[in-house]
Amino acid sequence: MTLIQSSRSDLTTAEVGTVELTIGGMTCAACANRVERALNKLDGVSASVNYATERAVVTGSGADLAERATAAVDRAGYDAAVRDPETDDDYAGRVSAQRVKSLRRRLVVATLLSIPLMDATIILGMLPSLRFPGWEVVCLAMAVPVVGWAAYPFHRATVRNLRHRAVSMDTLVSLGILVSFGWAVVSLLWPAAPGQGSVRWPFVGSVPLDTGSLYLDVAAGMTVFQLAGRYFETRSRRRAADVFGVLSRLASPIARVLRDGQETEVPTGEVVRGDLVVVRAGETLPVDGTVVEGVAALDTSVVTGEPVPRTVRPGDAVVGGTISTDGRLVLTATAVGARTQLAQMAAVAEQAQERKARIQHTVDRVITWFVPSVIAVAGAVAVGWVMSGAPLQQALSTGIAVLVIACPCALGLATPTALMVGIGRGAMLGILIKGQDALEASGVIDTIVLDKTGTLTTGEMSVDSVLLIGSLDEATILRYAASVEHASEHPIARAVERRAAIDAVEPSPVTDFELFPGLGAAGAVDGHRVLVGSSALLAAQGLQPMESPPDGAFVVVAVDGRPEGVLTLTDRIRPSAPQAIDALHRQGLRTVLLTGDTVTVAEAVARELAIDDVRAEVLPADKAAVIAALQTDGRRVAMVGDGINDAAALATADLGLALVTGTDIALKSADIVLVREHLLVVPEAIALARRTRQTIHRNLVWAFAYNLAAVPVAAAGLLNPLIAAAAMSLSSLLVTHNSLRLRDFGRQAEEPENPVTD
Numbered sequence: 001m002t003l004i005q006s007s008r009s010d011l012t013t014a015e016v017g018t019v020e021l022t023i024g025g026m027t028c029a030a031c032a033n034r035v036e037r038a039l040n041k042l043d044g045v046s047a048s049v050n051y052a053t054e055r056a057v058v059t060g061s062g063a064d065l066a067e068r069a070t071a072a073v074d075r076a077g078y079d080a081a082v083r084d085p086e087t088d089d090d091y092a093g094r095v096s097a098q099r100v101k102s103l104r105r106r107l108v109v110a111t112l113l114s115i116p117l118m119d120a121t122i123i124l125g126m127l128p129s130l131r132f133p134g135w136e137v138v139c140l141a142m143a144v145p146v147v148g149w150a151a152y153p154f155h156r157a158t159v160r161n162l163r164h165r166a167v168s169m170d171t172l173v174s175l176g177i178l179v180s181f182g183w184a185v186v187s188l189l190w191p192a193a194p195g196q197g198s199v200r201w202p203f204v205g206s207v208p209l210d211t212g213s214l215y216l217d218v219a220a221g222m223t224v225f226q227l228a229g230r231y232f233e234t235r236s237r238r239r240a241a242d243v244f245g246v247l248s249r250l251a252s253p254i255a256r257v258l259r260d261g262q263e264t265e266v267p268t269g270e271v272v273r274g275d276l277v278v279v280r281a282g283e284t285l286p287v288d289g290t291v292v293e294g295v296a297a298l299d300t301s302v303v304t305g306e307p308v309p310r311t312v313r314p315g316d317a318v319v320g321g322t323i324s325t326d327g328r329l330v331l332t333a334t335a336v337g338a339r340t341q342l343a344q345m346a347a348v349a350e351q352a353q354e355r356k357a358r359i360q361h362t363v364d365r366v367i368t369w370f371v372p373s374v375i376a377v378a379g380a381v382a383v384g385w386v387m388s389g390a391p392l393q394q395a396l397s398t399g400i401a402v403l404v405i406a407c408p409c410a411l412g413l414a415t416p417t418a419l420m421v422g423i424g425r426g427a428m429l430g431i432l433i434k435g436q437d438a439l440e441a442s443g444v445i446d447t448i449v450l451d452k453t454g455t456l457t458t459g460e461m462s463v464d465s466v467l468l469i470g471s472l473d474e475a476t477i478l479r480y481a482a483s484v485e486h487a488s489e490h491p492i493a494r495a496v497e498r499r500a501a502i503d504a505v506e507p508s509p510v511t512d513f514e515l516f517p518g519l520g521a522a523g524a525v526d527g528h529r530v531l532v533g534s535s536a537l538l539a540a541q542g543l544q545p546m547e548s549p550p551d552g553a554f555v556v557v558a559v560d561g562r563p564e565g566v567l568t569l570t571d572r573i574r575p576s577a578p579q580a581i582d583a584l585h586r587q588g589l590r591t592v593l594l595t596g597d598t599v600t601v602a603e604a605v606a607r608e609l610a611i612d613d614v615r616a617e618v619l620p621a622d623k624a625a626v627i628a629a630l631q632t633d634g635r636r637v638a639m640v641g642d643g644i645n646d647a648a649a650l651a652t653a654d655l656g657l658a659l660v661t662g663t664d665i666a667l668k669s670a671d672i673v674l675v676r677e678h679l680l681v682v683p684e685a686i687a688l689a690r691r692t693r694q695t696i697h698r699n700l701v702w703a704f705a706y707n708l709a710a711v712p713v714a715a716a717g718l719l720n721p722l723i724a725a726a727a728m729s730l731s732s733l734l735v736t737h738n739s740l741r742l743r744d745f746g747r748q749a750e751e752p753e754n755p756v757t758d
Contacts, residue, residue, distance in 0.1 A: 019066045021056040023049065024079030027157050027230075028169040030371055031078065034161075038076035042068055050416055055083060077164045096234070103153075103231040110150035110227055114220040117142040140185065143216045147181045151223040153230070167371045173226050175375070176404045180219035180721065183396055218397070218721045222404060225726045232733050251321055251342055255286035258330065271336050279329045287320045288340045289331035296327030341675070370411075374711075378403040381715045390717075397721055401714040405724035406707055410731040414699030417739040422692030425745050430676035431685045438671035439696070441655040442689035444636045448584055448682075449615075449627060449649075451641040452595035452605060453491060455659055456679070457571040461491050463499035467550065470564035475505055477565035481557045482507040483525045484532045488515060492555060495569060496532070516540075518596050518619035520555060531558040536617070538563065553601045573608065580679035581609045587683055589638075594618060594626060594649075623649035640682055641670075657685060688745055695742060699735045706731045 026032055032051035039047035045060035047069070058069045066082050073080035120139055154177065157170035255268045258276035268286040271277065279285050281296070297309040300322045309325055312318055318331060321342040337343065382399030386392060419436070426433050433439065450456055466474045482500035485493035486507050500507060510523040510530075519540065520533015531541060532555055539545055543558055546566070553569040584591055592613040593606045602616035615626050623641075627649050630637050639646065639653035642660075650656030650670045658670035659681075672689065674681045706727075714724055 017059060017061070019058045019060075019069055020083040021058060021066075021069060021073065021080045022083045023054050023056050023073060024081075025157075025160070026051055026054060026078060027153070030168040031157075031161075034164075034166055034168075035073055035076055035078055038072045039069055042072055045069070051413075053416070053420065056080070075164075077160045077166075100231065100234050103227060103234060106150040106153070107224070107227040107231050110146045110220070110224045113142050113146050113150075114224050117146070117220050118217045139216050143181065143184070143220055146220045146223050147177050150227060151177050154226065167375065169371060171371060172374060172403050172406070173222070176400045176721065177219050177222050177226075179396070179403075180222065180400055181216065183393070184216040184219060187393070218400065222721060226728075229728070229730070229732055232736075251340075252284040252286040256280075256283075269337065271333055273333055273336060275333045277331050277333055279324050279331065281324055281326050281328060283324055285318055285320045285322050285324065285329075285331070287331075287333045288335035288342075289318055289320075289333045291316050291318060291329055291331050293330035294328050296324040296329050299323040299325050370406075370707075374403065374406040377406070377711065377715075385717070394717065398715065398717045400721045401717075401719045401724040402711060404721060405710040405714045405719060405728055410703035410706060410735045411700070413732055413735050413739075414703050415696050417736050418692055418695040418699055418742065421739050421742040422688065422695065422745075425742050426685070426688050426692075429684065429688070429745075430674060430681060431688055432673040432675065433685075433689060433692070434671055434673065438655060439689050439693040441636070441638070441671065442686055443693050445589065445638045445655050445686075447590045447592060447630060447635040448638040448640065448686075449592040449594050449630070449653070450611070450682075451623075451639075451646050451649075452593060452597060452602065453571060454642040455640055456577045456593070456605065456609065457573050461495040461553075461569050461571045463495050464568045464570045466499075467566040467568065468564075469546070469566060470559075470562055472559065472564045474565070475503065477557050477567075478503055478505045479507060480525050480528070480530045480559060481532050481555075481565075481567060483510045484513070484521050484523045484530050486510065487513045487523065488521045490521075491571075492569060493521070496555075496567065499567075517621065528559050529561070532556070551600055552604075553597055573605065574679050576679040577609055580682055581611060583680060583683035584686075585610075587686060589686075590635075592630070594623060594639075596620065620646070621648070624652040627652045638686070655686075655689075657682060691745060692742060695739055699738055702738075703731065703735060 023032075023035055026035065028051070032049045035056060036047055036049040039045060039049070039056060039058055042060065044062070045058060045065070045068070047056055047058045049056040056069070056073070058065065060069075062068070070080040070082070117139060120135075120142075151174070154170045154174040157168060158174040161168050161171060251268065253268055254265050255271045255275075256263050256265050256278040257271060258264075258278050263278050271287055276292070277285075277287060277289060279296075285298075291312050291314050293314060295311065295313050298312050298318060299309050300319065312329070317334070318329070319342065320335075320340045335341070378399045381402050382395045385395035385398050390398075419439075422439075423433050453461075466477055468474065468477070472480075478496075478500045481496050482505060485496040487510060497507070508525050510525050513521065513523040515521050516533060516537055519537040520531065522529065522531045522533075522541075524530070531537065531543070535545060535549060535556060538556055538558060541558075543561055544563065546556065546563060550566060550568055553571065555567050555569065556563050557565045557567065581591055590613070591611045592615060593602055593609075593611045594615045595602050595605075596618055597616060599614070599616040602614045605611070606614045618626055623646060627637055627639055631652075631654070637653045638655040638657060639649050640657045640659065641650055642658065646658070650658055655672070656670040657672045657674060659674050672685050674685055710719075710724075710727065713719055719727075
């Protein structure tokens with residue numbers, strides 16, 4: 001297979017850190033291991049090759065990194081080209097379709113020739129009286145196209161590997177076919193003397209040993225079964241890749257831009273920030289933006305997994321890839337190209353494929369020595385049978401059965417196919433699993449810590465009342481507070497500004513602004529030193545504490561060292577929070593509320609949501625310490641936060657989940673990024689991670705058990721080579737089919753069978 005060389009010459013003319021290659025010619029996991037070893041032999045290069053996606057990620061230094069990497073792959077006997085995301089995905093799809101078509105054509109021809117060949121060889125082998133002059137030539141004529149042209153992909157890969165002093169799973173298949181066919185030719189052209197006994201095969205019967213006709217049957221049947229297995233495996237992997245790559249195909253290639261009052265259609269790649277983009281009813285939004293004109297119901301299910309359309313109006317932020325179902329919108333482009341939420345989601349999903357699990361490294365090492373070991377074992381078995389007095393034909397057939405049944409194809413597919421489908425399905429549901437670490441951690445966590453503001457609550461706080469405790473009136477207190485908070489980015493600051501706007505209070509300019517993270521802010525307003533924050537901030541500044549603070553959340557406004565007023569605050573709990581907490585409990589998780597609010601406020605929220613434990617009055621900088629303390633107590637901790645103030649805690653936790661409503665997805669310090677607003681996405685993400693992890697483990701258990709059990713059975717002479725070929729193909733298909741079941745993962749959180757020890 002020849003690949004189109006990427007036109008991105010900048011990767012080969014400038015020093016780069018990472019190059020992504022598209023690899024052609026790989027037919028099994030052993031091929032991927034060989035390419036990876038060839039790349040890692042380069043000086044200063046670290047590479048990871050994924051058989052399922054047929055890509056390699058090469059990290060290193062030097063302006064010629066891409067050239068050195070492609071040359072190394074070529075020397076290993078495979079094709080390589082620098083991947084261009086703009087064109088290579090479409091090209092890879094066409095190549096995959098051509099490969100499926102070629103395999104289907106070879107399978108059909110092999111089947112049409114093998115059926116009469118198998119009937120003829122069995123009948124003529126068992127009934128010598130029915131043989132006619134030249135029957136051997138007729139059988140050989142039907143067999144040659146099957147073992148030659150139809151099985152050519154196996155032979156071609158074998159020759160290429162042997163040229164580079166290597167073996168692969170294709171070597172086992174090709175060797176089994178050629179040995180069977182070669183022995184059949186020898187036996188048919190130079191038959192043994194009649195009356196030397198017979199060999200009895202399961203499902204075939206007793207066949208005289210004076211003919212090698214059965215081995216034509218074996219060679220043709222093996223070809224058919226192996227082609228069928230490779231055909232269905234390739235089709236299944238293509239379907240898995242379709243699930244995985246769905247995000248990349250959601251973006252609209254054309255944008256309608258408003259310029260000089262005229263709507264002009266341009267490629268989406270030409271849109272720049274600030275352009276006015278028009279989206280008509282039924283069209284897909286090409287970029288992220290802010291609505292400036294129009295009202296429409298926006299279908300966001302393809303990006304966030306939210307099933308209910310969301311009505312958007314001027315001022316609302318919208319995301320590319322969503323669909324305007326019933327209205328015309330004009331929006332200002334705020335993010336284009338790789339900066340859009342859709343592009344970042346696709347990038348995160350792509351990067352997740354680059355990281356291998358610890359168990360996958362073990363599988364890779366096993367596959368490296370497994371194939372040559374199988375060849376050696378098959379030869380030893382055949383020799384052992386001959387030395388024990390068995391007929392040569394029977395010893396040869398037993399060796400062929402061992403050779404074929406032991407192909408570890410299922411081992412190579414077990415992890416990457418499940419990971420591909422699981423991550424792809426998650427991306428369709430607004431759940432971005434960033435790598436294998438998340439899957440491994442999901443099976444052992446027993447405690448989940450949830451941030452309050454912005455996670456369990458809407459994060460849109462409001463000032464409920466203004467309490468006067470000094471000589472200033474309500475308007476003056478609001479003006480002072482709004483002036484200081486205008487320079488802050490905290491949700492409380494926005495609440496104060498909104499209340500001032502409602503009361504028609506204009507803020508004044510502020511100087512000497514100071515921010516106290518987790519406590520409040522201060523500044524000079526009209527020549528007065530104004531402090532807005534918690535009671536802890538007053539104490540830290542040496543001010544007189546309040547005698548009787550109000551219940552609930554509040555901030556104190558102090559002017560020139562004297563508390564003058566109190567702003568009481570409310571933050572609405574998300575409607576989906578109770579259902580999400582209940583689902584987490586059903587998953588066997590202990591819930592902990594973590595917040596910087598007062599104990600009174602935190603306990604009230606915990607009671608309403610039935611949360612097990614409360615950690616209140618914790619500063620953002622101290623949240624990671626709380627996570628670490630829980631881990632010290634023997635807990636396996638997952639942390640759910642907004643991905644901004646909670647970055648350190650998310651990174652400290654065994655499993656970090658970030659709720660993201662903006663577009664800065666790739667930079668979040670989390671193992672799983674959640675882009676849906678409904679809180680059920682949290683237990684659903686854990687359930688999906690656990691289901692994917694369980695699927696990988698089941699695949700590996702099946703693959704290892706199959707090989708361990710099948711080889712002794714074949715070595716004992718209990719397997720017809722045809723049955724062995726069919727069983728090997730079926731093993732790979734079962735692993736791939738089991739992975740594809742992840743496509744049916746629903747939108748309801750599921751309760752794992754054993755959430756901690758599975």
